[in-house]
Each structure stands twice: as C-alpha cells, then as structure tokens.
Amino acid sequence: MASRPHSSRLRRALLTALVTASVAVPVSGAARPTAVPAPAPTALAPLRTVTPAVLAERYAATRADIRAAGRTALADGDRGRAGSLRAMARPGRHFLAFDGRDGGRTAEVFGDLSRARHIAVLVPGSDTGIDQYERLLDGATALRRQLGTGSAVVAWVGYATPATVSTTVLTTGRADEAAPGLRRFVGELAGATAGARISLLCHSYGSVVCGRAASGLAAADIVLYGSPGAGRGSEAALHTRATVWAGRGSHDWIADVPHVRIPLPFVTVGLGADPVSAGFGARVFDAGGGGHSDYLKPGSLSLANLARIVEGRTPAAGTGSGEARRV
Structure with missing residues (x-):
C-alpha cells in the first residue's frame, strides 16, 4: 500500500496535470458562446x-419570454439557438422560470406540480444550457416516467454551468455563485x-452546487451522484x-x-472529499454499472434507486456497483 505522503504527492501531481490540460487543450468550437443576445424576461412574482x-x-x-428570446436569436443569425428555443416553446413544455441571457437559465417542470406529493429537483453539471x-x-x-403519478420533476439550470x-x-467558484439562487428556488x-x-438530485458538478447550497436548504434529501466532490470535506x-x-x-x-482541495496563490483548486x-x-x-452519463438511463438500477429515494423508500441493492463501493 502506498504511503500517505506519496499518495498526497500523487494527487497533487494529477490535479496539476488536470489544470494544465484544461488550460492547454484548445476549446474553440467545443462550446457555443454564451453571449447570444436575449431580451430581459418578464418580472415574475x-x-x-x-x-x-x-x-x-x-x-x-x-x-412568451422563450419565444421572444428565439426571435432575438434568429435576428442575430444564430439559427441553432433559435431552434433550441423553438423546441422549448412547444405546447406541453412548462417552465417555472426562463432567462435567455448569459447562456440561459431555466426551470422546467415535468408532471403536474399542483398534485405532486414527491418532487425531484435535478441539478445538472457542466456543459448544460x-x-x-x-x-x-x-x-x-425518464425519471418522471419512473416515478409515475403523484410526482413531478423540475430540471433546474439556474446557473452558468x-x-x-x-x-x-x-x-467551487461557479457553485458558490449558484448556491444562493438554488437555495431561494x-x-x-x-x-x-x-x-x-x-x-435534490445533483449530478457531476451539480453536486458541488448542492454541497455549497446545502445549509438551510428546504429538502428532504440531497443526492450526490457521479460526483467529483461536494465542495466540502464531509x-x-x-x-x-x-x-x-x-x-x-x-x-x-x-x-x-483526485478528490482534494489544494490552496494555490490565487485560488483553491479541487472539489473536496469523495462523497461515496x-x-x-x-x-x-447502489448506482449500478453505468458510466458518467447513464444515471437516468431507462431501465437502469441507478434510475430505479434515484426514484426510490425521491419517494422516500429504501434504495434497492444490486450487482455491478463495485466502483461505488471502492473507497
């Protein structure tokens, strides 16, 4: 077994490599610019x-706000953004909140919120908008279908991922910015x-958002899955x-x-302890045998267990969760 000092040095080296790669890897074309113009949304009570x-x-x-943002995007020549907004404005799509500026902020409802006894709030991670x-x-x-009647799902994209x-x-910078908004919502x-x-079902970097917002959060459960850390040590x-x-x-x-937090001269790098x-x-x-993007895949053990948690039931045991148990 490796010594603790050696393990610490290895983690620091890996994290340094991640930082270097993040700076060095070209990202032009990897993501669309967030500065697509959009009008200010309606002020909602x-x-x-x-x-x-x-x-x-x-x-x-x-x-109405989504359609207005779509017209603005089309006038700006961004047909891709206009098409995405056109899909969001279709009948049957229901948004509690929408703001098309700065990459977009949304809160979409799946199911009948007026009758829901169980509500899951999905908090996504990086590259979501x-x-x-x-x-x-x-x-x-998929989660809404797994839960069935009497439940609702809210997909909350209330921050610049x-x-x-x-x-x-x-x-944790983006998570710190997002936390007050999630707590209010x-x-x-x-x-x-x-x-x-x-x-709250918090995926990937979304678990950092939930971790930073956790104090005072009006929720029965906070579920961290596919998590790089929660921005806290425990x-x-x-x-x-x-x-x-x-x-x-x-x-x-x-x-x-690497599940660490390392203070550097101008920033603390790393997202904290491993939640599992x-x-x-x-x-x-037990989250089953899936990959990073498979947790809400229909028919998966992870989806079934996330639904059981939302319903206040005990998650089921299964096979294939060896990695989740490797601590």
Missing part, C-alpha cells in the same frame, strides 16, 4: 401556490407546495438536515478524479 390557474399563468409568461439541453430533457423525462474542459470546473418551491417531499460539513445520499456507477470515469467514501459520511446507494 414569487411562486406562493401551485394551483392549476397560477401555474397556467406562469407557464404562459415564460413561453439552452444549447446542450437534450440529455437533461431525456433524463428528466462550467465547461468540462476548463479551469472553472476545477474550483427550493425555498420558494417548498413554500408553494406545502406538504410535498422535495429531493457530510457533517454540509450543515443540512436533509438526508445526504451518494452513488457512483462502476464505469464512471469520475472515480479517477466511508469518511465522507453519506448514505451510499
């Missing part, structure tokens, strides 16, 4: 209730849906009353990311 009439009015207002929305859409749809190939993804949702059980350091869960698929490359490690203190659930 806080959500205080979720009656069908209130929701219908809010959904209509956000749909208006122009990269399909995977989140597919995952939210970092690019996967960037130095930004190696720090969940608090407002909890107040408007009195009696509903709210669970479950206790989250200072939350929520039950904290963690899971990782056996083929998820995130297991090889015994020392972190979360309740580890």
